[in-house]
Amino acid sequence: MPQAPIPPLSTLSRRGLLAAGGAAALGALLGACGEDGGDTAAAEGGAWTFTDDRGERAALKAPPRRVVAYVGSAAALYDFGVTDRIVGVYGPAKRADGSPDPQVGEVPVDRLTIIGNAYGEFNIEKYAGLRPELLVDHVFVGKDLFYVPAESKDKIFALAPSLGISTGAVSLRRPIERYAALAAALGADLNAPKVTQAKARFEKAAEELRAAARARGGLKVLAASGSPDLFYASNPGKNTDLIFFKELGVDLIVPDKVSKEGYFEELSWENAGKYRADVILLDSRTQALQPKDLAAKPAWRDLPAVKAGQVVPWQPEPRFSYAGCAPILEDLAKTVRTAKKAG
Incomplete structure (x- = not known):
C-alpha cells in the first residue's frame, strides 16, 4: 500500500493510501445498542460476549484485559474511559518527527506497543507477543477491518477474536454510540462526568x-x-x-x-x-x-x-x-x- 499522500479513505479500494444528554440518556442509549447487537457483555467476571457491526460475535470466558486496536478505535475507547486495557495499537500512531499523530487523540502511545505505523505495517510477531485477547478496528466497506492487511488477516485473526465497528456510510452518531457500548462492555463508566460533559458539549455544538x-x-x-x-x-x-x-x-x-x-x-x-x-x-x-x-x-x-x-x-x-x-x-x-x- 503506497504511503502518503492519499485521498479520503482510499485504503478502501487498496489503490491510494491509503443537549445535552445526561447519565439516564446514556444508559438508555447503551441498552438500545446492546439489544441491537445481541450482546451479553459483563464488565467484571464471568463470560463476555459482544456482537460487532459485521454481525460477528466475540465470545470470551472473561472480559478481555489485553486489547489491541487500530489507533482510531483506541482513541474512541480511551475517550469513553477504557484506559487500562489497551496494550497495543496499529495505524498512524506517530509522525515522522516522533510526535503522536493527531489520530491517536488522548491515547498515551509512548506507553503502548506500536505494531505498525502505516498501512501494511502490521507486525504479527509483536502482536502475538502482546498476548492479545481482543482486536478492535473500524469497518468502512463490507466486513474488512481497516488497516488489517488482507494478505495476513487469517494469521492475525487466529490469535484473538476481533470486533469491527461500522464507520462508513452511517451517520456520525452511530459509530459514537457503538464505541460507547463497547467501552461500557469493557468496564468504562459512561456516567462519569468526563463522558456526560463531553456528550453535553457535542449536543450543544x-x-x-x-x-x-x-x-x-x-x-x-x-x-x-x-x-x-x-x-x-x-x-x-x-x-x-x-x-x-x-x-x-x-x-x-x-x-x-x-x-x-x-x-x-x-x-x-x-x-x-x-x-x-x-x-x-x-x-x-x-x-x-x-x-x-x-x-x-x-x-x-x-x-x-x-x-x-x-x-x-x-x-x-x-x-x-x-x-x-x-x-x-x-x-x-x-x-x-x-x-x-x-x-
Missing part, C-alpha cells in the same frame, strides 16, 4: 452548527483531499461526519462521478475547479497534501475558496467519541457563520 447552516443558506461547502496528481472531491453520502453535517443543514457539494466505493470523485488538477465551493474542508491527515504543499499548483490557487482564504482543516477519520467530535462541530459552526460567498 450540533445545535450551533444547525443554527449556523440555517442562517447561511446557500453557502457551498466541498470536502476534499489533495495528492500530487489528483484532487479528490468527497461524497457527503458516504463519510460518516459529512452525512451528519448534511443532516444538520450544511450545504455540502455532492460529486456526480464517484469511485466504485462511492467515497470520492477523482479529478485531475486541470479539472479541480469543477465544483465551485465557497468553503473547502481539506483533508488534514498526515498522508494528504496541505495548503502549503498545494500552493505551487495554479489550479489550487485559482479555486474561489482558496482565493477567499476559506480553506479549513478536515479530519475524514474523526475520533468517534463525543469528546473527539464536539470540537469539530464547534469549529465548523464558526466557519459556516463567518464565511463569505466566494464561488
